[in-house]
Amino acid sequence: MSEIKFTADVMLGGFVRLMRMLGYDVLYDKNSKIEELIERSRKEGRILITKRRRYRFPQDLKVVVLSENYPHEQVQKVLNIHSLTPSKEKFLSRCLICNELLEEASREEVRSKVPEFVYRTHEEFARCPVCGRIYWEGTHHQNMGKMVEMFFKK
Ligand SMILES: [Zn+2]
Known part of the structure; x- marks a missing residue:
């Protein structure tokens, strides 16, 4: 099984930082347009995390629409939805700025x-x-x- 990967929409900087601290692969670029995020998520098998409630996402895209405002709540929601249990061995295994494995x-x-x-x-x-x-x-x-x-x- 390949590892779960995410793409985060704009305005989710706090969420991204926490997820990367936990060692998750989260693609994030504040300057990307939503169409680009959808495209990359599809190509790379990533789950798109967003706060856009009204956007009509393609049916075949895996999306989590967050209503939570605080990063800790957002992370908890995503972990719950995908039944993820972070492992301490993965803590800080990834660059918080680039998302690359250290x-x-x-x-x-x-x-x-x-x-x-x-x-x-x-x-x-x-x-x-x-x-x-x-x-x-x-x-x-x-x-x-x-x-x-x-x-x-x-
Ligand atoms: Zn880096």
Whole structure:
């Protein structure tokens, strides 16, 4: 079974960030027109997440129309509808900006790209192959963990 993938409509930036933190593949481009989003969702087998209630979506497209306004509620709704249980292993496995899967990076590779104290105090780093952003398990990481811990199975 291939992994579930989504496309998010405009105005869903908060939703997208949380879903990516949880490790889900969510395509998002604020500048895309709805027709483009539909086209890409179809081509790539993605489920379109939107807030457009009146739009007539093609019959063969998988769509979730949200009425929720808060990102946490939106995420919960989508997880419920598709019976998804986020796994802690997937937490921060994806770049929050690009949606790309992160790669492991060695301490030496990231040395010049992270603050000195971070380099000294951390062993494990991950890097986005697209934008080059470096991720590590620091305070920022922990704060994001708190933002999404309600979604993990107890
Ligand atoms: Zn990136």
